[in-house]
Amino acid sequence: MRLNADFSKRAAVHFEDTPWVQSPSAGVERKMLDRIGEEVARATSIVRFAPGSAFAAHTHGGGEEYLVLDGVFQDESGDFPVGSYVRNPPTSRHTPAAAEGATILVKLHQFDPADRTQVHVDTTGLTGPAAQVFEDVREKVQMMVLAPGASLELDTSGGCEVFVIEGSFEESGETFGRWDWLRLPPGAELTARAGVQGARLWTKTGHLADQV
Incomplete structure (x- = not known):
């Protein structure tokens, strides 16, 4: 498959x-x-x-x-x-x-x-707009909290994944809500903005650099 x-x-x-x-x-x-x-x-x-x-x-x-x-x-x-x-x-x-x-x-x-x-x-004990969950030489995992209308800022040089825990965000005219998932390839431009209720996200970056 x-x-x-x-x-x-x-x-x-x-x-x-x-x-x-x-x-x-x-x-x-x-x-x-x-x-x-x-x-x-x-x-x-x-x-x-x-x-x-x-x-x-x-x-x-x-x-x-x-x-x-x-x-x-x-x-x-x-x-x-x-x-x-x-x-x-x-x-x-x-x-x-x-x-x-x-x-x-x-x-x-x-x-x-x-x-x-x-x-x-x-992760329920983590605070701040971008709380680090895990990092090593090949990847970084974060829990991110965006205020309503805030932009999502991520290093996409090694690719990224974004998973919505709560709230929503919009990217390329597409809305992502609870438990929706987005993956972008290395070097892709990320232009994403939180919805009217903000967003709580699980993100991973860097890990796709050796996949393309």
Whole structure:
């Protein structure tokens, strides 16, 4: 499967316009944002766990990064409520579940193979218009808060992704609301402005430089 697989092009996915697709695990569905591969894939998805659902134990050969959007996500290391940002590096293993249900934004098989850094950040405790969540030599992850009508300023030299947590923004005449996603290629011009209620965004920059 190849979905939004050309990283030299702009890609946009709107939550309300995208169907849920059943996964191999009962009660676990996903909305695919980009994907290269079949069940083991380089993928960015919104994944919804019904109450009591779980995945079998598995190893993340290419790493896993996720942000909890709703409910409480769980594995052997603990409970991860809304706002939890987690990076499970390559070779890490876990058994994900959601006793009461959960929805997450997740990125798979997108780590440096040598990365062994485990990260857990409670983003609900971060403040300021641009709070750093994670940074290394190849990428930067931030939680950004825009006032109504404010411009979104990002370094797009290495590409960027923008995911709407709350509120909205407009880019290239297109409006992005709650749980909508935008990806721009390296060097693209970003001209985006928050809507009338402002916006709270998850952003990632720099990570697409080696994809085009």
